[in-house]
Amino acid sequence: MAVNPGPSKRGVSTKNDRPRDTKYVLKRLWPYIYHYKWLLALAIILTLAGNVFALLGPMLSGYAIDAIELGKGRVAINKVLYFAGWMIGFYIISSFFAYLRSILMIHLSQKIIYKMREDVFTKLIELPIGYFDRNQAGDIISRISYDIDTINTSLSTDIVQIVASIMIVIGSFIMMLIISPVLVWVMLITIPLSLLYTRFMSKKVRPLFRKRSAKLGELNGFTEEMVSGLKTIEAYASEDAVMEGFDAINEETTEAYYQAEFYGSTMGPTVNFINNISLSFITVVGAIFYLKGNMSLGNISSFIQYSRKFSGPISETANIISELQSAAAAAERVFKLMDEAPEVLDKEGAKELEKVEGEVDLKDVTFGYIPEKVIFEKLNLTAKPGSLTAIVGPTGAGKTTVINLLMRFYDIWDGKILIDENETRDLTRKSLRKSFAMVLQDTWLFRGTIFDNIAYGKENATMEEVVKAAQMAGIHSFIKRLPEGYHTIISEDGFNISKGQKQLLTIARAMLLDAKMLILDEATSNVDTRTEVKIQRAMVKLMENKTCFVIAHRLSTIQGADTILVVNEGKVVEQGKHKELMERKGFYYKLYQSQFE
Template identity: 60%
Template sequence: MAEIKKEKKAPKNSAGPKNGRYVAARLFGYLYRFKWLLFLSLVLTVASNFLSLIGPRLAGYAIDAITPGVGKVQFDRVFYYCALMAAFFLFSSLFSYVISVLMIRLSQRVTAEMRGDVFRKLMDLPVGFFDKTPPGDILSRVTYDIDTINTTLSTSVVQILTSLITVVMSFVMMLSINVPLVSIFVVTIPLSIFITRSKLGKLTPRYRLRTRKVGELNSFSEETVTGHSTVKAYGRESVMEERFASRHTETMDAWFDVDYHQCTVNASINFINNLSMALISVVGALLYFFSYLSLGNLAAFVLYSNKFSGPISEAANLLTDLQSAAAAAERVFLLIDEAPEQVDAENARELDHVRGHVKISDVTFGYTPEKEIIHKLSLEVPQGGLIAIVGPTGAGKTTIINLLMRFYDVGSGAICIDGEDIRTVTRKSLRRAYTMVLQDTWLFSGTIFENIAYAREDATMDEVVRAAKAAKIHSFIASLPEGYNTVLSDNAVNISKGQRQLLTIARAMLLDSRMLILDEATSNVDTKTELEIQDAMYSLMKNKTCFVIAHRLSTIQNADHILVIQDGAVVEQGVHAELIARDGAYSRLYHAQFET
């Protein structure tokens, strides 16, 4: 047996919430992928805000050109400054329009990249991740969380720069007009900053709670809709409504808690800004009365103080939006940073020319360290052998299949194919050596032809038809108006479970794998149909090493070898007649099915 080199460690997912700076850096990394689009938006933002901020100064000049008394208005200066203001505001508005379009395009590209990264990560994640993570929570991250990031990026990035430019330029302009009036902000600005920081510290965990509650609500809704027929069958509608109401109330409370604290911040900042405006009006009037300030400069100062206070008022909203986006981004990045399926060993080779000799030696395995499911399992399957695995629910039958496919790695022991430890070959080539037909059928939205030819893109129509005929599904397909071009809805809910099962069997018949796994492959078809497709199944299994998990023991009586699994160990093995004669566990299972 080839020496097994240690596999490369997959990157570990850091536990706990991500640092705020870390999340911001990751988001900026996505923005930087479109740096020229971002740069153009920022340049236009600077230009737009510069033109907009010249306006109040021009308004002051125009007001100063108006002096009390008949005939003392300098109309030429008034019209000149008004024309300049109109031109500046017009170009500023045009730039703002272009910026909005650019930022929408930028945010859409960023979210497209992010969704692509998330989906690629989902394709790389091991089966174990999906076993422990609710589908609704995953969908919530792909949809709601990324949409939250998109909404924030399309507005907040430009708004941050706009606010910064507005505050700096307004402050400079106010200093150039009158220094004593600016001193009012020495008191109000620190107070605004103190209130904002104290409140935002309380908002961060609340945003995390809100996004988590949304994910939990989506997960509950998804599983309830999926199991709707079961809910109806057991008459549990009122119970599910109560459970939904409880989760929905928790989600609404989380939303209210965030919005309440955000409103208190906004109200506090608005009060401080109104106080600033009142003080400016009183002090400015006194300065004008004693001729220390012209009316035009007072008007300009008031306009600039409004512009200066505006971003401070909006800062609370802006920062809360950023916190919401950060909480959403944190969940997305935690998913992207999940440890992928362990990479192949450094010396892993392609598994080719497979004959199908399988040997399991003293295999021990548990999904968690504290709970062992498979105990010292040993088994040898000759090339072309038909092995049936039977046993009660929870005995470990499907776990054996998971280990054969390397969805999970054994805890100890080894599994070999043609003398090669499966840990020394690439997972892709190993899984390509098998064809699987599972109890849980999976078909995607597409034509019947595309679903049957799913694993073979080069399959011709003749090959697909032959596979469908062998699986006893061709006559049904031919009866459809569009035949093989009939489009199946999501997971093929527009056809019966039995028909879906036959389509998956036809799909398996197109492959030329040397090993076959049938996990209750005929569980969704009736006994008559099962008998009809037995010949096709035998043709599918011919000259292949087959592992068959069966609850209907009548379907595996001709197996070359039958394993009886109980509590993760083989308690009996042999052919059907031998096991019946022993009057042991297999015999009890068999007679329990047929004695009635």
């Protein structure tokens, strides 16, 4: 017998909700980068080669300046042109390597992001239904699109830029040591101040970018909900209220953006200011050395250029850090999704459900979505093969929950669910779910042909089988009137057909699936009375030799059920046939009468 799995297995916040540090994010990103290590190595080689040629420029510039002597016309113009020519050549080569590196990094980042998106989508497929019940679709889409795009921007520019900056800093430092070790000490006076300031601001900015990404996810979630419900909003003339809600979230998102960008953008200019102070010190001390004859003008010029190359990457890194913080916050949201606990794996030795007869037993089933509220407590139900079980009750009574448990969208806390005397937790989820055909009140169609949508649940379905299913569902004549018949393309989620027609297509899909058990959750809620009668006649054929579970608010549609399960407040309050329940004049009787009052 199963035990209560505890809060962490019921969708309650866990340690996965805590913010992660930068080391964690980098550690998670590294496998994606390392997968293309040879491309990355080539990018680093190109960076190294380009920087070597770039670092030779200031030295050649110093040689050219030293070819200039005091006095009118006292210039060794041949030497100046010689060194200037080499400078131009080296800078052209350096720029060419930088160009190749940029193309390579774009290619590399796209490969990494492609793999990351693939992994995220694969993870979404593996997540339990409860995750999507707790999270907005817009926020999930934001992680796949905006957050991963933010990571892509950082990968394609910032990472190699940092590597290049490190190389430039090291190379410039070595060249400055060769020219004048004393001036190096003068320059280093302000470096600790730059590093301390950068570290302080990094800690301050990181939470701001994390908040920015979260707020954007909220905004996308709200927008997605409102766009999908726009007809309802306009029908209730609630545009003003919706706009107020949007404005509030939009203002919070804008403020989060402003705070993150403001503090992030101050880092570069501040570090640049500190480095310019260092440059002033170098100029003064260099002038003194020149007056004493300890350094030539060329060496002073070269040293200043190298000091700019040394401090420039530090300033650039300060600017890049804000972008890296944004990418780290985005990566944190992506990896938080990828770290979500997947749907519990099939137990070791789980067997396939084969040769299904369709006998279903629920024995002392206890379940709730959250620890504080129990939906079912010791629920018992038996459905014989080929029988029709109707589940009725007021909204929130737990009707759909029965279906969620049968399909193992959620695992029960206690008790047993048996299919042909096999406990569902001993079966593979795939074989269990394929033994059911489902028609839900929330229809789902994808962009494609009508044929593809009906044949979705059955591989290698023939046109004859699809047509037969459509005829049984009462949608065949409508399809034949379309310009391209069964090859007509319907838009995403079927927006170019009516709700009733969408429902009929999903019913045809269920009819085509060769399953011994059938679930109908408000299957006729979107069709008119005449169409409903047509569907009910077709259902009689569909339900032959199938164990059927029907959830319905319209009690007139389930009067012929073998068993009617009356659910109220998470408990089965009555059970029996329609006539028996009406004669008892209990809860079902009142529920039935209320529909005609």
